[in-house]
Amino acid sequence: MSTGAAADAQALLRCRLSDPRFSLSPSPSPDSNYSKLKFILSNSIFESCNNSVLLLGPRGCGKTTVLELVLRKLQTDHPDRLSVVRLNGLLHSDDRCALKEIVRQLCTDHQLIFSKMASCDDNSQFMLSMLRECALAHKAIIFVLDEFDLFTPGKQRLLYSLLDAMQSVQSQAVVVGVSCRLDADQLLEKRVRSRFSHRKLLFLPPSMEDLQRLLRQILFLPTDSSFRHSDFAVKFNAKLSVIFNGEGFIDILNSVVGVDNSVSHLLNFLFCAVCNMDSGSGFLSLGSFKSAMLSVQRQLKLESLQDVSILELYILVCMKRLEAKDCGSYNFNSIMKEYKGLQDASQTGAYYSRQVCLRAFEHLLECELVGFTDNNRGQSLSIEFRAVVLLISSHELYQGLRSSRNCPDILLQWFDRENPKSHAY
Amino acid sequence: MAMAETPANAKNRRTLTSKDQETPANAKNGRTLASEDQETQISPSSILAFPSTPSNPAPRRPARKLAFNPEHSAIQGTVSYADSFETPKPSKNGKRTGTRKTEAVQEKKGLVDDGENSKKSRIQKNNGERSSELLLSPISPDISECRKRKRLFAEPEASAFSGKGNGVSSTNGGRSVSRKGKSGHSVEEDGSSGKNVATKNGKWKKEFAKNGKSGKVYDDLVVLRNTRSSQNARKNKKNEQNSLKFSGHGVEKKGNLGLKKKRVFYKKIVYDGAEFSVGDDVYVKRRENASSDGEDPEVEECRVCFRSGRAVMIECDECLGGFHLRCLKPPLKEVPEGDWVCGFCEARKNGVVVELPKPPKGKKISRTAREKLLSSDLWAARIESIWKETDGNYWCKARWYLIPEETTIGRQPHNLRREIFRTNDFDxxxxxxxxxxxxxxxxxEFSKSSNDGDDVFLCxxxxxVQWHTFKRIADIDNDEESYTDGDTEDWDSSKDSGSDMEEEYEYEQERLKGVSAAKNSCHMHEPAANSRKGQIFGLQRIGTKKIPEHVRFHKQTELERAKATLLLATLPKSLPCRNKEMEDIAAFIRGAISGDQCLGRCLYIHGVPGTGKTMSVLAVMRHLKCEVDAGxxxxxxxxxxxxxxLASPENIYKVLYEALSGHRVGWKKAFHLLNERFSESNRLSKEETQPCVLLIDELDLLVTRNQSVLYNVLDWxxxxxxxxxxxxxxxxxDLPEKLLPRITSRMGMQRLCFGPYSYQQLQEIISTRLKGIDAFENQAIEFASRKVAAISGDARRALELCRRAAELADYQLKQTVGSTNSSHNAKAGKCLVGMAEVEAAIHEMFQAPHIQVIKGCSKLSKIMLVALVRELYKTGMAETTFDKLAVSVASLCASHGEKCPGWDILFKLGCKLGECxxxxxxxxxxxxxxxxxxNFPRTVQSCLGFPSPWQSIVPLLRLEAVSKGHYVICSVESGHTIELASEECQS
Structure with a gap:
């Protein structure tokens, strides 16, 4: 029976971790961003005032989550009083495209027929009349602009017309901009800035206590009747509390949170842990947390260095030597010269032809361990003549060499000779 | 939107005034009813003035039992239909029946033209019909006018400015044509209304007298009118002919009497002794020959004593019943203010079963018309047009009103007793x-109409009726509409008379049927909602299913009123602090316009955003429009x-041409036509045109590479x-200086500068808006003004700041009310917005968020930032590569016993910080x-709060710098505006 319980528990936890609602505390305090945002939006519905708000904060701190929660709550509480138009700066940064999208969404919301052929003028006229009609019908329109900072390059025509529409009596709308750039409102042109009502809600990563609380809230199984195997749940929770209080876990948590204390990072970590749950016993152990930490903190460059062939390692070391010699820019031909020089000096006999080396070189380019420095201006030149540069630092290279399975010792010697101090760290 | 007064939720008590002879004292509390029965002397003026406002209520008619001699002349009035049929009204359950007329009508009338059902033929018939009987002096065929309006756009200047001093200014010539025509007509009409009507009436009443009908009342009227009519009959004919010519339509078809049977449209007729004009609201009989039709009591009876009398009556807001003041228990001395509910309704609300007093035996309870309407025995409608059929019967197009019980959602608790809804249902x-x-x-108007009689309703x-949705009736502000509307077609279609809307409505009918039936097939000819044509159809659908309750019930608190007035969207009643500039603008425009030769001129207005430039110009134009109206x-x-x-700078030609002439053409053609229009050669051939004032906002966006657009616009x-x-x-x-010299000379002659506001001005602006609302402390307003004036002097900022402060105060208030559930009366006293709230709003609006974010970021981020500062001091250069940074981080970690993360993680973190x-x-x-x-080097130093041992780093860094003898000032702050820098300094 425990397998069934384990599977159920795992499924439940996974659902929770994917559901944004759980990352929010059940009863948000009045000071929380949730309540403030809800107040601003419901003001617009009830008092028919226009507003514009910016949600700012580092990525992963819950801006979009909170916004979606507020919108969902308002839509369930007051159906038919709200109409939402969603734009994304990555998709609709062009003004015409954005306007068309706004009109399309408004049309689908109200079951009107939309024509793709309508001109920009028609669309803006339609938007204004729609705003007017909805205001007469006591409906509020909420414009959500994700990646707000991507709407700002150019003439900012869309922002200007939206914010200008907020200034007329004939509309009942809110413009909500979501951005991770903290200076998003500085990007606005002065005309647009003047029309923007400078309401900002700042979303910060939670503190350590909040994170601990969140952890417990998410991972503890419910012991009431909503979960079928209640005794399993009790055991699970007990085990989990023990782990939480242990030293090892605190270290793990600190190292995870020390890198990135945003909520999404923590949720990623927990998801990995839940996936690493022991399916036999169905309990979370310290080991699962450890492996989760390792998977979250992978060193990708190192891993790709470990996969690289010996010839490629040779090429990398040659490049390093060239850079250490401070000879300015170099290209593949210079690398070949160095390579030849090294081979002559050490007589290893592993001397490959130019063509083979070129192949290896191209592979390094693909892995982005090396790269061109000429910014595509030298497209006309062939690869052998273009200037290249190492994209990994000597420290990483050294570590890669050391951890590589089949790195010949001679390489390490060469490396050490050239860079005596670089691997001190 | 947010109306300053809450109109309907405080329904005014109808106060009674004891009026003199004009109105009988026997009215209910405030509904003054005029009844002719009781008037023995009726001054002619009161008869001949036919107002539609209830200040002079129209004379009431008794029940009609009239039969005319049909073989009398052209005036075929009401033929008595012995078998009068029911008023043709289709089912009102929201289902639309296909045909608009009931069969009975058609059979009865045997109308030749089935134009009723096909719109096109009716419109065609309507075109250009003039009266065949000049005696009846039709005012103007309003429907045909609309059609003509659209056709006559090629000659916008045809509106002869006849020097009448009407001074109708409009945005497009076509409109002014019609308006001229109409106003011309109506002026004529009004001036000679008495005579005209008298003519009709005279004839009418002649019939009366001849048939010896109940014209007893009207004898004196007949006398009066007859004398007049004979004198004026000839004059009238002339007047009509003149007025017909005057309209300048040029599409007059005279003399087609009797050749073809066409409809004749009227604006105003006198029917049955009462005048009805287009736009009037009327009761419409629902059943034929109802016995209750005959009764139409003038005054209501008291519910208690069942007598009307001369005593003062008060109306209950719930049951709309009338009670004598003295019949109440306890008897009241005077009409109390505010809402009043009678004792029976109160008791009923409390759940007590109440027995209304019974009338004395044998007394027949008669209901007033209003009662009948509210109990679905009568209907109410609005007359959209009146015409006379070919067989001489008079018909009108009515737009129905519905009582709440007849809507799908039924009567809601927050519907007022006297509330009815306008529909888009025509018949x-x-x-x-x-x-x-x-x-x-x-x-x-409703809230002001306490004394206007019993037949007052709120809409x-x-x-x-199709979508079962409600929509507020827009307040059509004529000033705003005519000034800001550059698009003729839209305006026409939205303000057209009923028939046009009906046509489009019917079109939409078919379209919608097509949509529901087969979505794919009919896509060809259906206008999409976002195309020009389609907007009128689609937007009818928007509406709410039921009227939200809070609109009615919610009384605005002081704070909410303050917030509403501080909204940027609300126009203030006056614009303080810009009087001098507005005077200058007005003088400029007046100087340019008046005078025989209107010399074209340019004025360049400049100033930082938020200083009221556009608003001042619009206010001046509104003011000038009033002057134009006053002549x-x-x-x-x-x-x-x-x-x-505009989509591109060249489009300005298109928009300008459309605004001036009403035609939509491409911009090249528009440019060509505008050139012709403004050039000299053409001027002599055309008549006088009106001067045109063109306001171009955001002028600097018209600057193109070769500056041709700007040159042209300023050259004209x-x-x-x-x-x-x-x-x-x-x-x-200095925009003119930046442009080519030829543009500079044209533009730069007259300039007007709008400087940023000082703090006194901002204070004045805010106080003016908040006049009468006691929600802000004066200190708070001053604080806010000073802060904004120090930074930018932008009025929008100041208003938004105060509004945000009010919002914060409101939020706190609502939180406490919600959480503690205590009576907030105690708190209401101290819900003033004070310094604390303004402080919090300033903090929110002006404070840069990066300080808090730096304080709240992860440990590794802080280490990275410190490492960057270290690099900065070490090398003296602001910029560093990731390589060196990582080495620095590694060394920091190593020297402080911290585990160094992998470089990939560091890289990812660096990118994330860069994103913020x-x-x-x-x-x-x-x-x-x-x-x-x-990005913020100084802030990093001051606000990193590390747990030790890291706290030693920061002073270490400073020490390092001092020992090296130099502080490096980064130039990274150049990306900030001034205000941000000030915040940084403070931090």
Whole structure:
């Protein structure tokens, strides 16, 4: 029976971790961003005032989550009083495209027929009349602009017309901009800035206590009747509390949170842990947390260095030597010269032809361990003549060499000779 | 939107005034009813003045039992239909029946033209019909006018400015044509209304007298009118002919009497002794020959004593019953203010079963018309047009009103007793079935109409019978509409008379049927909602299913009123602090317009954003429009264009041409036509045109590579006879200097500067808006003004700041109310917005968020930032590569016993910080070569609060710098505006 319980528990936890609602505390305090945002939006519905708000904060701190929660709550509480138009700066940064999208969404919301052929003028006229009609019908329109900072390059025509529409009596709308750039409102042109009502809600990563609380809230199984195997749940929770209080876990948590204390990072970590749950016993152990930490903190460059062939390692070391010699820019031909020089000096006999080396070189380019420095201006030149540069630092290279399975010792010697101090760290 | 007064939720008590002879004292509390029965002397003026406002209520008619001699002359009035049929009204359950007329009507009338059902033929018939009987002096065929309006756009100047001093200024010539025509007509009409009507009436009443009908009342009237009519009959004919010519339509078909049977349209007729004109609201009979039709009591009876009398009566707001003041228990001395509910309704609300007093035996309870309407025994409708059929019967197109019980959602608790809804349901009914006038008012008028009689109703919402949705009836502000509307077609279609809307409505009918049936097949000819044509159809669908309750119930608190007035969207009643500038603008425009030769001129207005430039110009134009209406100024046209809303600078030609002439053409053609229009050669051939004032907002966006657009637009005013005055608004003071010299000379002559506001001015602006609302402490307003004035002097900022402070205060208030559930009366006293709230709002609006973010970021981020500062001091350069940074981080970690993370993690973290703009970094594709630099170096130093041992780092860094003897000032702060820098200094 425990397998069934384990599977159920795992499924439940996974659902929770994917559901944004759980990352929010059940009863948000009045000071929380949730309540403030809800107040601003419901003001617009009830008092028919226009507003514009910016949600700012580092990525992963819950801006979009909170916004979606507020919108969902308002839509369930007051159906038919709200109409939402969603734009994304990555998709609709062009003004015409954005306007068309706004009109399309408004049309689908109200079951009107939309024509793709309508001109920009028609669309803006339609938007204004729609705003007017909805205001007469006591409906509020909420414009959500994700990646707000991507709407700002150019003439900012869309922002200007939206914010200008907020200034007329004939509309009942809110413009909500979501951005991770903290200076998003500085990007606005002065005309647009003047029309923007400078309401900002700042979303910060939670503190350590909040994170601990969140952890417990998410991972503890419910012991009431909503979960079928209640005794399993009790055991699970007990085990989990023990782990939480242990030293090892605190270290793990600190190292995870020390890198990135945003909520999404923590949720990623927990998801990995839940996936690493022991399916036999169905309990979370310290080991699962450890492996989760390792998977979250992978060193990708190192891993790709470990996969690289010996010839490629040779090429990398040659490049390093060239850079250490401070000879300015170099290209593949210079690398070949160095390579030849090294081979002559050490007589290893592993001397490959130019063509083979070129192949290896191209592979390094693909892995982005090396790269061109000429910014595509030298497209006309062939690869052998273009200037290249190492994209990994000597420290990483050294570590890669050391951890590589089949790195010949001679390489390490060469490396050490050239860079005596670089691997001190 | 947010109306300052809450109109309907405090329904005013109808106060009674004891009036003199004009109105009988026997009215209920405030409904003063005029009844002719009781009037023995009726001054002629009161008869001949036919107002539609209830200040002089229309004379009531008794029940009609009239039969005319049909073989009398052209005036075929009401033929008595012995078998009068029911007024043709289709089912009102929201289902639309296909045909609009009931069969009975058609059979009865045997109408030849089935134009009723096919719109096209009716419209064709309507075109250009003039009266065949000049005696009846039809006013104007209003429907045909609309059609003509559209056709006559090629000659916008055809509206002869007849020097009448009407001074109708409009945005497009076509409209002015019709308006001229109409006003011309109506002026004539009004001036000779007595005579005209008298003619009709005279004839009418002659019939009366001849048939010896109940004309006893009207004998004296007949006498009066007869004398007049004979004198004026000839004059009338002349007048009509003149007025017909005057309209200048040129599409007059005279003399087709009797050749073809066509309809004749009227604006105003006198039917059955009462005048009905287009736009009147009337009762419409529902059943034929109802026994209750005959009764139409003038005054209501008291519910208690069942007697009307001369005593003062009060009306209950719930049951609309009348009670004598003295019949109440306890008897009241005077009418109390506010809402009043009678004792029976109160008791019923409390659940007590109440027995109403019974009438004495044998007394027949008669109901007033209002009661019948509210119990669905009568209908109310609005007359949209009146015409006379070919067989001489008078018909009208009616737009129905619905009582709340008849909507799908039924009567809601927050519907007022006297509330009805306008619908978009039209029908043709005979004038026969029109009962008499009632008065349907907007909420504003309703709240003022305490004394206007029993037939007063409130109509705030429009109900769509197809979609069962409600929509507020827009307050049509004529000033705003005519000035800001540059698009003729839209305006026409939205303000067209009923038949046009009906046509489109029917079209939409078919379209919708097509949609529901087979979506794919009919896509060809259905207008999409976002195309020009389709907007009218689609937007009818928008509406709410039921009127939200909070609109009615919610009384605005002081704070909410304050918030509402501080909204940028609400126009203030006056614009303080800009009087001098507005005077200058007005003087400029007056100087340019008046005078025989309108010299085109340019004015350049500049100033930082938020200083009231556009608002001042619009206010001046509104003021000038009033002057034009009063006849003190030459009529002119006003076109407003915002360059930022144009798709491209060349489109300004298109928009301008459309605004001036009403045609939509491409911009090249528009440019050509405008050139012709403004050039000299054409001027002589055309008649006088109105001067045009063109306002261009955001002028600097019209600057193209070769500056041709700007040149052209500014060149036109400089030509003789162009009559174009251009006002340009921009933000830069030296815009003319930056342009080509030829443009500078045209634009830069007259300039007006709007400087940023000082704090006193801001204070005045805010206080003026908040006048009468006691929600802010004066200190708080001053604090806010000073803060904004120090930074930018932007009025919008100041208003938004105060509004935010009010919002914060409101939020706190609502939180406490919600949480503690205590009576907030105690708190209401101290809900003033004070310094604390303004402080919090300032903090929120002006404070840069990066300080808090730096304080709250992860440990590794802080280490990275410190490492960057260290690099900064070490090398003296702001920029560093990721390579060196990582080495630095590693060394820091090693020296402090911290585990150094992998470089990949560090890289990812660096990119994330760069995304927030805490650092400035290159894209991540550069890998180790990525360059990074701090965005806020000083802030990093001051606000990193580390747990020890890291706290030692920061003073260490400073020490390092001092020992090296130099502090490096980063130039990274150049990306900030001034205000941000000030915040940084403070931090």
């Amino acid at each position: 043709d009914i005979e004038m026969e079935s029109v009962f008499r006038h009632c008065y349907v008012m907007t909420p504003k 705030e919402y429009e109900y769509d 003190r100024l030459q009529p002119h046209r006003f076109v407003e264009i915002n360059s930022l809303k 005013p400089s030509r003789a006879h162009s009559k174009l005055v251009v006002i340009g608004i921009a933000n830069t003071m 703009r805490l650092l400035l970094c290159e894209p991540g594709t550069r890998h180790s070569l990525q360059k990074l630099q701090l």
